Amino acid sequence: MKVGILGATGYTGQELLRLLNNHPEAEIVYLGSSSSAGKDIAAVYPHLSGCGYVLEDECIPDLDVLFVALPHGIAAARVEPLLKRGIKVIDLGADFRLRDSLEYEKWYKVKHANPGIISEAVYGLPELYRDQIYGKSLVANPGCYPTASLLALVPLLEEGLLQKQTIVIDAKSGVSGAGRGVNQALHFSEVNENFKAYGVAEHRHTPEIEQQLTFAAKNKVHVSFVPHLVPMTRGILATIYAQVAEGLGTEGQKEKILRECLKEAYQQEQFVHLLPEGVWPQTKYCYGSNHAFLQLKYDERTGRVIIVSAIDNLVKGASGQAVQNMNIIMGLPEGMGLAARGMWP
Amino acid sequence: MKVGILGATGYTGQELLRLLNNHPEAEIVYLGSSSSAGKDIAAVYPHLSGCGYVLEDECIPDLDVLFVALPHGIAAARVEPLLKRGIKVIDLGADFRLRDSLEYEKWYKVKHANPGIISEAVYGLPELYRDQIYGKSLVANPGCYPTASLLALVPLLEEGLLQKQTIVIDAKSGVSGAGRGVNQALHFSEVNENFKAYGVAEHRHTPEIEQQLTFAAKNKVHVSFVPHLVPMTRGILATIYAQVAEGLGTEGQKEKILRECLKEAYQQEQFVHLLPEGVWPQTKYCYGSNHAFLQLKYDERTGRVIIVSAIDNLVKGASGQAVQNMNIIMGLPEGMGLAARGMWP
């Protein structure tokens, strides 16, 4: 199986390289990057000597699967001829995540280059939409915050266990989520030993989360979503609050009902784990791995359920999930090449 | 003015020492600690050579003010004879924060040693309760999370601008808030490059926050409060969500009304700052200083206001506020010895 990576030198691109190097069926035959074309990948990442040369991003050879790890706006413009050549495309950017191109244009402040193609894409969060992914040629790989949020919320909303307009998602991310581009706000001395919120109530992952929650609830859902920057490199933890639905069993049954719902949703899953009662997720449980961890608690005092969800933003939140999607669309075992547990400590 | 510190070698105790060393009117004449009695303070903190000797915690000399920086449960048992000797006491622990000793016993799981004395104490958050603090002999210095939370919420609740049962406080703290005691969960390799929630919906600062919000709202308030551990040493950031009150002006006026409320509450304050619109607090703005920073945004899409509040947990959240309280009860300028701005970077 011949695979290529467009945008191979960004953080998600090189993470794909790391994961695909350990994949028994994938042969990486193309690394593309406009900024590093013509260089050994080791000129950018010295520890990757022998892992390949970077080519122009225009010279895409025949491939089975191409991963596009580029800023939003580019994939939309380039994907159609690739699909026509029979190359399956997994896009790690935002261009095909929102069904509604106007919504995309509103939040991303750019014109969508090819709105007509959006309907060919599938939203690639396998644990929730596996059946829709099989056989597709264009996968919109979910954003990191949406992955953490949706795993926690979709099953509960589908079962009607939450009051859908009471959802607050307070999310915290390591700095690698912001990519490799330099920027005063990501300068080590400004981030280290510091903590802040950003994009308060206006982060671009908001419409993506709301779109999928709306599908689940079968009713328009609005959420409060606030991301924060943690002085660490990898990991996302989302703390989610919602009023439970009225009439959800007796007071003593509510937590059990909520727990059972998530348990059922994920008990057959190899990558998503509801932890034993009282054990709360830590981002390090996921470090470098495709695994996600969940926990919840019903708080009688307020009538709210609190759900915590943790992933590695670069793996389950990006490149690992992309490989998982590749496995699905190529008919391989879904976990192939993704067995690693989180690295500790 | 003669002052002493009981519990001088814990993090809040030695932070008091740092601050009082720069205070023009305070002379530190007593450092007490059961664990380090008989030692030069430099035997515990080598950089504090010449800063004093540690004595038994039982040998308290005549003082104007004693700061008690000990685990909860001890101050309650010891404070009465001190007050009788004419020593004013500022307790950095929890023993006098909750008006209701049964509430204390429920959350702290210990019997209160002297419930009768609670009514003599004042809750020492000067920007909110300054008038009640003047002339008091026993100050309950607020907890770190409550300080960050109440500064954001009390003025808004007093003015009836929020739906009081919709409050969610998602708080994040540096590790120094957990004190100096060793513990597997605070081992460097387990905390670094890691992020987690803890004490989910059962942290002991919950009743303290609710008590003061209830006073403000003149109605019982329950909140969802979830603290998190950030891989950094100092700083607390609280992200607070609440539905705004119904009928709060037109859609376009709501944010302005909320903003004006906080602006008025703090415009005369030297330590609490509502930042300019669009500038969000960062914990490092407060590093080592007694200053607090606030920002808010009304989100039309959800009808919620999001308020962010940042302090240094060891200063405004503990020792700095204690010095501020000392200044008030001793009739000194409130900011004496506390002028420092946050250290950057």
Place this chain on the structure above:
Amino acid sequence: MKVGILGATGYTGQELLRLLNNHPEAEIVYLGSSSSAGKDIAAVYPHLSGCGYVLEDECIPDLDVLFVALPHGIAAARVEPLLKRGIKVIDLGADFRLRDSLEYEKWYKVKHANPGIISEAVYGLPELYRDQIYGKSLVANPGCYPTASLLALVPLLEEGLLQKQTIVIDAKSGVSGAGRGVNQALHFSEVNENFKAYGVAEHRHTPEIEQQLTFAAKNKVHVSFVPHLVPMTRGILATIYAQVAEGLGTEGQKEKILRECLKEAYQQEQFVHLLPEGVWPQTKYCYGSNHAFLQLKYDERTGRVIIVSAIDNLVKGASGQAVQNMNIIMGLPEGMGLAARGMWP
């Protein structure tokens, strides 16, 4: 191939578990630990659910290979009956590293439980002593600092390119090297945003380094060795200084001669890399991987060569090298299960 881990819940033990889980030939049939016997490994490390149960450390079943990841002193007492049962033992502790039990007793301050068995052990640093390792049943897995130091120095000393009494090794380690045991000096708030030296000129890895350098130089070598604690979790970087041998080519040739020596030593190696000129090792190049990186520079102004060596202390400096040794003594391809490059960022 049946393998077991004694001391499975310490940092090197669980790292062995991580690596062996990805090893195609190793089946982990025994996890032993006195502190966690009877528990699911997930009770200690929640992210390792399904990875096995921990048994008493006395109940060792029949195995092909046993890894001993216990504090020094224990392996010496227990290894003989294991060897007699035909179990090959790879000890990650210090008991078999020093040829001279008196030297061991002097530096480790304990009596060696079985000095007679030391001669059966081989010092397991494959790139330097591969031929001696084949076919052995008892491997003394090198210490982390010695691994980083010896890879840099042994080839140069064997060729006589350095003045052997001028060697200074200034080493820096992440905190995981100190293990999982709690301790005031490893409390997050005391280590974070802090840097210090420790064990100055008296660290126990000193005699291990000197023993192997003495073999290489065929003359007693003494070094100055000072380790430091870096506020990070993983990684060792050693900066090494030595006067080059007198008469080592012309001034312009010296660096080339030194470089050629390391190049030749490692050009066939899959795990040890001399970086291109001007590219200096970073510990993160090795993160989670068994790879080591080297660079050197000859400084005409002082006549010294400066060599920098980087490894992951838990992988090439411990568990990864142990797996590499297992592969060698079991006749497997040496790199089996160890292909991963460093994780970035």
Place this chain on the structure above:
Amino acid sequence: MKVGILGATGYTGQELLRLLNNHPEAEIVYLGSSSSAGKDIAAVYPHLSGCGYVLEDECIPDLDVLFVALPHGIAAARVEPLLKRGIKVIDLGADFRLRDSLEYEKWYKVKHANPGIISEAVYGLPELYRDQIYGKSLVANPGCYPTASLLALVPLLEEGLLQKQTIVIDAKSGVSGAGRGVNQALHFSEVNENFKAYGVAEHRHTPEIEQQLTFAAKNKVHVSFVPHLVPMTRGILATIYAQVAEGLGTEGQKEKILRECLKEAYQQEQFVHLLPEGVWPQTKYCYGSNHAFLQLKYDERTGRVIIVSAIDNLVKGASGQAVQNMNIIMGLPEGMGLAARGMWP
């Protein structure tokens, strides 16, 4: 006393602002910056509201003292007219540190704009050259690495206790030493949980260190100097190795002789401390303070002394030392405004 800061928004500039705000005699009347001219300083650092406005760097008013916190090359071109106006200048850059302008041009790769003025400058390391600083109008404030290195070495070399060609200085710095400018190598995700050497044997502080050591030894001294980047914000620790002079007492006396030398050198000093035997410096002892800490050990096995020196790179290594120099040249008590001890934790 009217003071101004040129380059007020860089890290050393704003640190000067922090320190001078607490100085009882200094009135800050001018903040200059080309990049931020016309802005409230709070537009750059929101926590500094009310601390002043930034003006063009050309509009320098009449001042008693001007601090120049600009990249090297600028002060040399601008200082002469300022001195003629009677303004005393303390330059935190490199332009006046090296006596020999050719040496400057060789290491800094720029032409010196005014070599004639170098002889008017004094090298402002008060504990070593206090007598030369009194009454001067132009102070070359030392570099951060030289400050840490020279405090450790100069007294020992002046007394002839070291073999002067055997000195190795292995230095480690927090990231703030690299300034506020963004740069891929200082991006949070590339520095965090990483450690590396840089500028190996070619860092620009090398000739500055050697110049002052040469004065002390009265003979040309060359050193090996290698700086490293620590994943923390503030602090420098230098680990220094040297062979002790031949014939320096008996083996048992050597350490005592060395220790006595440093003890005598600094026993009257308020900012430089030789720690008690066995207590080694940590950078956090200096955090935010002008204090320096030293420790040494003689190692019989190698004949070397190992000296460790720690400072805060932005305070004793830059802005604090600049204020100390101001106090000296203005006839104020040397420690005025600099009393703070290191902030812990």
